Amino acid sequence: VEAFSSSEAIPVEAVVSCYGEFGDMRLAKTTKQTMLTNLAKRLGITSGYEITESEGATYQETTLTKNGKYGKTVLQIVSMDTKNVLGDEVTRQSILCDITVYDDLEYAMQCKETLETIYDELGMMSNVNIYFKGKTAGMLDDGQQNTTTEALLTALHAEEVQTLKTGDYVTIYAYAPQFEQSIMQDGQKINVNLAYTYNESENMTYIHLAVPYIAQSY
Numbered sequence: 768v769e770a771f772s773s774s775e776a777i778p779v780e781a782v783v784s785c786y787g788e789f790g791d792m793r794l795a796k797t798t799k800q801t802m803l804t805n806l807a808k809r810l811g812i813t814s815g816y817e818i819t820e821s822e823g824a825t826y827q828e829t830t831l832t833k834n835g836k837y838g839k840t841v842l843q844i845v846s847m848d849t850k851n852v853l854g855d856e857v858t859r860q861s862i863l864c865d866i867t868v869y870d871d872l873e874y875a876m877q878c879k880e881t882l883e884t885i886y887d888e889l890g891m892m893s894n895v896n897i898y899f900k901g902k903t904a905g906m907l908d909d910g911q912q913n914t915t916t917e918a919l920l921t922a923l924h925a926e927e928v929q930t931l932k933t934g935d936y937v938t939i940y941a942y943a944p945q946f947e948q949s950i951m952q953d954g955q956k957i958n959v960n961l962a963y964t965y966n967e968s969e970n971m972t973y974i975h976l977a978v979p980y981i982a983q984s985y
Contacts, residue, residue: 768872768899770922774915776901776974780838781868781875784898784982785882787891789844789860791851796820796829799844802862803831806842809885810866810878816840825849838868862891872899894948898977900985906965907972912937916961919976925959928952936985938962948979 771778794802800818807816816833831842843863851857864882868875879895886893907915916939920927925943929952932938940952941959949958958979965972975985 770919771899776903779900781872782898783866783879784896785864786894787886791857799829803842841865901974902971928955936964
């Protein structure tokens with residue numbers, strides 16, 4: 768939050784995504800719905816949500832969605848039919864949460880801490896992805912992008928690993944040792960992802976920053 772706030776970008780949205788394995792078991796539809804409504808209550812959601820269900824050949828999804836003025840919350844239980852190491856058929860249960868917050872980076876971090884606490888209380892290891900999106904007027908030239916990139920990576924104590932440039936966007940991958948989670952990119956560890964996109968009709972440059980990687984389309 769401090770790193771992003773130090774840039775000239777005006778916050779647009781923040782997304783906190785959390786994923787964890789709940790275990791191998793059968794869960795009734797009503798049980799899944801109860802679990803999601805209880806999870807929603809922990810996040811302060813008690814009304815105005817919708818619960819939907821979908822399924823495929825090997826999976827079932829129960830989803831709670833809440834659209835609000837200040838953000839959007841999507842909570843899911845995904846049941847996947849698979850086999851364990853012994854070759855026995857099992858149903859693997861996963862809990863996924865996506866919380867989108869508009870214009871409030873601090874509140875997004877509160878949501879992150881709440882989700883981590885909930886997953887910990889459920890005995891689940893949480894995999895968390897944090898994404899910030901901001902905008903600044905005009906098109907940033909190479910020099911301005913380099914200055915912003917250097918300032919953000921310095922604030923995050925991150926070292927640049929790889930930069931990709933196309934006509935539409937610039938993506939920077941970096942690594943910061945203080946963040947526990949990381950992924951492999953071309954054989955190297957990365958856990959900081961920064962990108963720049965330009966919207967010509969708005970004459971706005973959008974700055975995207977995520978740990979450990981940008982999962983949203985841009």
